[in-house]
Amino acid sequence: MELLKRKEDWKITYTHALGEVASWFYVQLRDNAKIYGRRCAKSGRVLVPPRAFSDQTLEPTTDWVEVGPGGKIEAFTIVYEPFENLPEPPYAFGYVQLDGADTAIGGFFKGVDLKDPHKAAEILKVGTRVTAKFADKRVGDVLDFWFELD
Amino acid sequence: MGYPRVGIIGVGQSNFKPKRDDASYPDLVREAVNIALGHSKLEFDDIEAIVYSLAPDAMVGIGNAERLGVDAVGGRSKRFLRINTGGATGISSVAAAYYHVAAGACDVVMTAGADKVGECGDSQTVLNKIWDPTYERQLPLGTITMLAMSAIRYAQKYGLTEEDMARVVVKSRKHAALNPHAHLRKEVTIDDVLASRYISYPIKLMDCCPQSCGGGAMILASEKYIKDNKLDAVWITGVGHCSETYYLGDRMGNDPVADHADSYALNLSFKKAYAMAGVTNPRKEVDVAELYNPFSNTDYHAIEAAGFTGLGKSVPELKEGVYSLGGEVVVNPSGGVLCTNAIAVTGMVRVIELATQLFGMAGERQVKGAKRGIASANGGDHQFFGTMVVEA
Structure with missing residues (x-):
């Protein structure tokens, strides 16, 4: 028998409030090109990206600590496949532990030739030193910065 | 008890x-x-x-x-x-x-x-939405990229080659060929897997589960x-659940509680299920396992988290056939998630497959004389883990 189908497209708009901690973080990033973490007084750990409480000690974080712009790669991947609503491949992104932070924050790796996956992976291997670079026009978003190899 | x-x-x-x-x-x-x-x-x-x-x-x-x-x-x-x-x-x-x-x-x-x-x-568009809209969703995070980064950390920590990943696909497809319920049932070779295109390095097309x-x-x-x-x-003699904290970046850096290379909370979940079922030596006491492995590299984390071997030790053992049909502890005789992933029921299918084995109804994929099995499934960003012990 003839089997029929119906096509649907969900287009839903949200306006997400970021809250006090992320707002402060993004204002510093936007206005001063600086990255900050939040320190947990109980463990002393500096959490980046910053949040209002520690997910391990469960205590509120207490103070802002400037971190980076240098750091080291903790994880990466290189995407070669296009996905709808995601960037055009190839691109590399991953996580970097910024100097002064105890945890890692996500971002794109730029300035690496990604044509040969194995060569690119060798360049981006865990432990490699990088520096955060900032966009000239910053809007207060995590994409205002990215990482480049030292 | x-x-x-x-x-x-x-x-x-x-x-x-x-x-x-x-x-x-x-x-x-x-x-x-x-x-x-x-x-x-x-x-x-x-x-x-x-x-x-x-x-x-x-x-x-x-x-x-x-x-x-x-x-x-x-x-x-x-x-x-x-x-x-x-x-x-x-x-x-x-x-x-x-x-x-x-x-x-x-x-x-x-x-x-x-x-x-x-x-x-595009399921990765949907899965990108599981990341928070504040700090992380702007990045092209998805389940593939998240677990590709896990493979990178595992490889750095213990050693894992793309050929080792391909070997899981070969094993899984061989098992799935015997399972009439499986989605991907065509057998493949290591060379076939290595020749498939990169999706998110080091994960290639054939390292991925189907939709x-x-x-x-x-x-x-x-x-x-x-x-x-x-x-x-x-x-059902043992039930465990354990969750991991949200931030992926907390599973790396200085002394993480749970390294993104491993499946820390999955191991805790297994320990809870084993304690309930009275299992003290899973390698000896478990006959069959259905472990959640949506990408080839995650087979290794799951085998280790289940306590079948030490951290970083499963790669050579899988190569020797320890975890294949006919081996010492059969892991994913169904072909696993790598060959079939209908997300809403994938974790249930792990337990269904165990029960099928223990009822002795598994046909060509039957593990002979299976008396005790274990199942696991992982949800979120390697975050929510469920485990179960089932006995005949």
């Missing part, structure tokens, strides 16, 4: 496929329910409660699709509960059904669901009900 025994008396699953144009979403649920009811020899009216297994709504493209599914499970005038823990949804649903019976609230409970991932235009359509259903009952009605059963 102090734990009430809960029996599995009926299981049903579809033959999973990329598309099912002959069946609407509730039709697929009903298909699995009919098989499970037939296996249990019970009728709809014998079921007291429904635990409905349904992962992110956007995957099936129906908001709160449990509304639509309620009729397919015969839910009118009954207790009804929807469960969603992402990829772990199916095993969480079995656990919730177990708790209904173990708590003495019900004698007979059904858990069921279905997924039509193949109808979703499957199909349903799953199980019927659980109390020991008293099973004895009074002289039913056949296999028994």
Whole structure:
């Protein structure tokens, strides 16, 4: 028998409030090109990206600590496949532990030739030193910065 | 032991496929329910409660699709509960059904669901939305990229080559070829896998699970009900759950509690299930395992988290055939998630497959003489873990 189908497209708009901690973080990033973490007084750990409480000690974080712009790669991947609503491949992104932070924050790796996956992976291997670079026009978003190899 | 025994008396699953144009979403649920009811020899009216297994709504493209599914499970005038823990949804649903019976609230409970991932235009678009809109969603995070980074950390910590990853695919497909319910059943070679295109380095196309359509259903009952009605059963003897914190970046850096290379909370979950079932040496005491492995590299994490071997030690053992059909501990004789992934029921299918093995109904993929099995599933960003011990 003839089997029929119906096509649907969900287009839903949200306006997400970021809250006090992320707002402060993004204002510093936007206005001063600086990255900050939040320190947990109980463990002393500096959490980046910053949040209002520690997910391990469960205590509120207490103070802002400037971190980076240098750091080291903790994880990466290189995407070669296009996905709808995601960037055009190839691109590399991953996580970097910024100097002064105890945890890692996500971002794109730029300035690496990604044509040969194995060569690119060798360049981006865990432990490699990088520096955060900032966009000239910053809007207060995590994409205002990215990482480049030292 | 102090734990009430809960029996599995009926299981049903579809033959999973990329598309099912002959069946609407509730039709697929009903298909699995009919098989499970037939296996249990019970009728709809014998079921007291429904635990409905349904992962992110956007995957099936129906908001709160449990509304639509309620009729397919015969839910009118009954207790009804929807469960969603992402990829772990199916095993969480079995656990919730177990708790209904173990708590003495019900004698007979059904858990069921279905997924039509193949109808979703791009599941990675949906899965990108599981990241927070504040700090992380702007990045192209998805389940593939997240687990590719896990493979990178595992490789750095213990050593893992793309050939080692390909070997998992070869093993899984070989098993799936024997499983009529599996989606990807064509055998492949290491060279085939290595020649497939990169999706998210080091994960290639053949290292990835498919997007499957199909349903799953199980019927659980109390020991008293099973004895009074002289039913056949296999028994859930251990149930574990454990969650990991949200931030991926906290699983790296200075002294992480849980390294993203490993599956720390999955191991804790297994320890809880083993303690409940009295398992002290899983390598010796477990005959068959159905472990959640949506990408080839995750087979290794799961084998290690299950306590079959030490961290970083599973790679050479898998190469030797320890975890293949005919080996010492058979892992994923169904072909696993790598060959079939209908997300809403994938975790349930792990337990269905175990029960099928323990009932001795697994046909060509049967692990001979299997008496005790374990199952696991992972949800979210390697975050919510469910585990189970099932015995004949």
